[in-house]
Amino acid sequence: MIPYGRQSLDQADIDAVVEVLKSDWLTQGPTIERFEAAMAERCEAAFGVAVCNATAALHIACLAAGLGEGDILWTSPNTFLASANCGRYCGADVDFVDIDPLTWNLDAQALERKLVAAERTGTLPKVLVAVAFSGQSCDMRTVAELARRYGFTVIEDASHAVGARYAGRPVGCGEFADMTVFSFHPVKIITTGEGGLVLTNRPDLAQRLCRLRSHGMTRDPAQMDEPSHGPWYYQQIELGFNYRITDMQAALGLSQLTKLDGFLARRRELAARYLRLLAYLPLTLPTLQAEAESAWHLFVVRLQTERLTLGHRQVFEGLRAAGIGVNVHYIPLHLQAYYRDLGFVAGDFPEAEAYYAQAISLPLFPAMTDAEQDYVIDQLKQLLII
Incomplete structure (x- = not known):
């Protein structure tokens, strides 16, 4: 059977994972930070936050954008379940924008018409998940202009688009989206086995994304509501999740990135x-x-x-x-x-x-x-x- 997609692994990938297996760190170690930095550099973004899969990445991106009960998320109907489910995880309502008949991506003209109608009825979205279907971004320039006009946050679901470019720059650079999500599932462009990443240029979003992926806790005294009890001290300051990726996965991702x-x-x-x-x-x-x-x-x-x-x-x-x-x-x-x-x-x-x-x-x-x-x-x- 010739599959529709398949990972491409070689001995260098195996050696990278084995090196981590022989190290002192298997889970939350320095390889994750190296992978995040490498992905951010490749995409010309300021911050990368790696997580266990792209669904988790979409979820915490929505939370970082402040999406919650009473809010609305819009996305394309031509996408995987996670692009919409991430809004439901936050308690938000979800609606869709039809696709362009040529590119099969979210139709920016249909988006504008829907926004005009939504403004009249008081049902504007708080978040738009703009999906880069099959590997190409939708009309992100128009999406970004509409976001400025109507005041919603843009999350580009670029799960299909690691290494793609738009308007002469890497997808994920942040010029047209507040946050960009990548997937590293085995059938995607590069793999970490399972894994995802959020890229952003905003330090406030990056800080919250890091906190949300790890139980909502921090070791940063500046984020705490009382003085530290000592070097061991941490605080949970909001409800977060265990969405962390491992050093083993990050090592595979770093090796894959070179290819x-x-x-x-x-x-x-x-x-x-x-x-x-x-x-x-x-x-x-x-x-x-x-x-x-x-x-x-x-x-x-x-x-x-x-x-x-x-x-x-x-x-x-x-x-x-x-x-x-x-x-x-x-x-x-x-x-x-x-x-x-x-x-x-x-x-x-x-x-x-x-x-x-x-x-x-x-x-x-x-x-x-x-x-x-x-x-x-x-x-x-x-x-x-x-």
Whole structure:
């Protein structure tokens, strides 16, 4: 089975983890700080806060933004559950902004129209989670302008976009978002096994993120409400969580980071081959928005079902039967049972629903060979020309 995504590990990665295993620190040691600093430097950000996964990163980013009961979070319906669930964890209401029919990312024009209406009804969001779907940022310049106008915090969920660029700068630099979240799950661009990171340029947010990931406690006397009892002393000053990453994971992340440029180059090479070799099939291929340079976490095609004999599911199952581990990213969040119970119904976000009825994610990962890709393309052609 050719998977849709797969980690790329080598002996250097293994050696980096073994080195930590032989050290005095397995959990909260200096390797985490080195990984955070390296990621921040790579992305031209001031602060990096590493956590156990990107869901945890989204949660504490929302909390650091002050999201709570009575507030509203907006995000794209074309994303993984965590992009919306993070708002619900904070007690906030969640709503969605439909996607752009070309990039399949959050539609900035739809966002503006929704903000105009929300201002009239007093239902403006406190937080927008702007998802960098498949590896490219949405129209973050417009998003940032709207955030200044309407007063909401922007969290870019760049779980797919480690190493991507927008407007000539690294995603995560903080020019267009208050905080940026990355994922290091094994199918993502680089991996720590499980893991996530929040980047920000604001010291107040960084301080709170660090506190929230570790039970809401601090050893900093400046944050305490009484003098320290001694060198052992710490205080819990708010309700936090055990969202900490380990030195073992951070060591793997540091090793993977040294290979990021190579991973990106191969992903872009494979994406370019797909774009060239699939151009004449009854498919709608990915479109990059003007200022985005994608990391190509996913390569999604949309079946032009009106031109095909086989339906969406039949093509999907045909590819699986041929040993190709295709997937669908994503089922629109508002159609999930949990969100339907909150009042969302089919038809609320028609672009996301139309996309879902046609989308298939094809295999794309750095170790994928040209021969494997050619096989995927050949099998897809056979299904589409029946």
